[in-house]
Amino acid sequence: MANTKKFDTNPLDPTFPEKAREKEEKKEKRKRTAPLFTENGQTRQFAEPTVTEEQTRRFQDGEFGAYDPAFGNVSQEPSSIYKAEQDENRSLKIGNISLPENILTALPYIPFAYLGLVAGIIELFLIPRSEPKVRYHAAQGxxxxxxxxxxxAILGMVGFGSDIASTASWIFSLVTTIMLLVFAFKAWQGKPIHIQSVESLTDWLEEKIKPQK
Structure with a gap:
């Protein structure tokens, strides 16, 4: 039998694979448990979280349903026409007749038998300028x-003797009648109405037709 040396690392040794595996496991274990060092070579300690006690805010019962505007406490003012008139049941006098305000604002849009046209003209002559809401609806109507x-009238002249133009005129009359009825209903409810296509004529009528004293 050959003499075995003290530092014999013969790879043919039956226990060599097991020793090599144990050696690698020890290295990996040392790597996992290696401490973190600071610049001075000391183990770095993580700071403990600071615990602070916040004061509890108590809400009043009325604050739960309160509305917080997105742009701060900026109040939005309504249009000057609707700013002072919030009560739809307020009555105004036309001559010896007293009518609610919402009725006066709805009458100029009535499409049947030129009733709205006549009512609007009468209101412009009798309603003072101190009632801008009623005068505005009268002029716009x-x-x-x-x-x-x-x-x-233009469609009637163009469509004289033409079935297509006559049909177009009839459809236009139907659509505008429905539109005026919708405007009358919205005015009766007190909702603002603005017809962009007749804005210039509305301003001209309101300015030129002065109320009679």
């Missing part, structure tokens, strides 16, 4: 009726 009458 008159302007809408005048514009509809002009377009209907």
């Amino acid at each position: 008159v302007a809408a009726h005048v514009a509809i009458w002009i377009v209907t």
